[in-house]
Structure formats: C-alpha cells, structure tokens
Amino acid sequence: MSASTLWIGVGKTPPRPYTLADFYEQTTLLPGGHRRWLGRHSRQGVPLTGRTESVYRLSFRLTYDREPDGYVRGTCTLKHCVAGEHLADRIMRQSGNAGAEVATQ
Ligand SMILES: [Zn+2]
Numbered sequence: 151m152s153a154s155t156l157w158i159g160v161g162k163t164p165p166r167p168y169t170l171a172d173f174y175e176q177t178t179l180l181p182g183g184h185r186r187w188l189g190r191h192s193r194q195g196v197p198l199t200g201r202t203e204s205v206y207r208l209s210f211r212l213t214y215d216r217e218p219d220g221y222v223r224g225t226c227t228l229k230h231c232v233a234g235e236h237l238a239d240r241i242m243r244q245s246g247n248a249g250a251e252v253a254t255q
Contacts, residue, residue: 168199170212177232184226185209185233197232209234 177185187197187205197205206222213234220240224231 168208168212173209173212180228180231182226182228183233183235184228184231185236187230187232191230195230197230205232206237210237210239213237 176189177187179185189205190198190200192198199205199208204222206224207218209232210218210222218239222237222239223243224236225238226233226236228236
C-alpha cells in the first residue's frame with residue numbers, strides 16, 4: 151500500500167477564501183465610502199469574483215461575518231457599489247435598516 155493512497159478521497163483542495171485584504175486590493179475606495187470592483191464584471195455589469203458568486207455576497211460576508219440571507223442589494227445611489235456598509239440582505243431590509251426601498255415588491 152502506497153502512502154499516496156491515503157490522499158484518495160480527501161478531495162480537491164477548496165479554493166482559498168477571499169480575505170478582506172484581497173477584497174480591498176481589488177477595489178477602489180470612492181468619495182462617500184463607495185467601492186468599485188476592479189475585477190471581472192458580468193455583461194450586465196454585475197461585479198464577479200471569478201466564480202459564480204457576485205462580489206456583493208463576498209463583500210457582505212467579509213463585512214458582516216455571516217452568510218447573507220436572500221439577495222444582497224445595494225442601499226446607496228451608486229450603481230454596482232460593492233462597499234459592505236452599502237449592502238443589505240433580506241434580514242436587514244425587513245428590519246428597516248437599509249435605507250429607502252425602491253423596489254415595488
Ligand atoms: Zn456605495
């Protein structure tokens with residue numbers, strides 16, 4: 151039995167998670183505390199981490215230290231802003247913390 155057998159089934163190494171430092175490195179701070187993503191964007195202009203996850207969710211998780219509930223949406227006026235402080239998930243929207251509601255539903 152070779153030692154390498156032990157590694158079969160251990161599986162793929164998970165991708166290295168983004169840290170806040172990585173996040174800051176790939177964003178530009180704008181006046182008003184907004185942040186713009188310097189990495190990839192979808193054709194609709196949605197900032198992407200390079201996988202299927204949007205930068206909104208990444209930023210939210212890094213800022214609030216928990217998984218977002220439901221959709222993460224911006225609460226500020228800058229389109230596609232990725233500043234964690236300017237994002238809200240469903241829980242925050244329902245608790246009324248998230249600024250003006252624009253959507254009709
Ligand atoms: Zn903003």
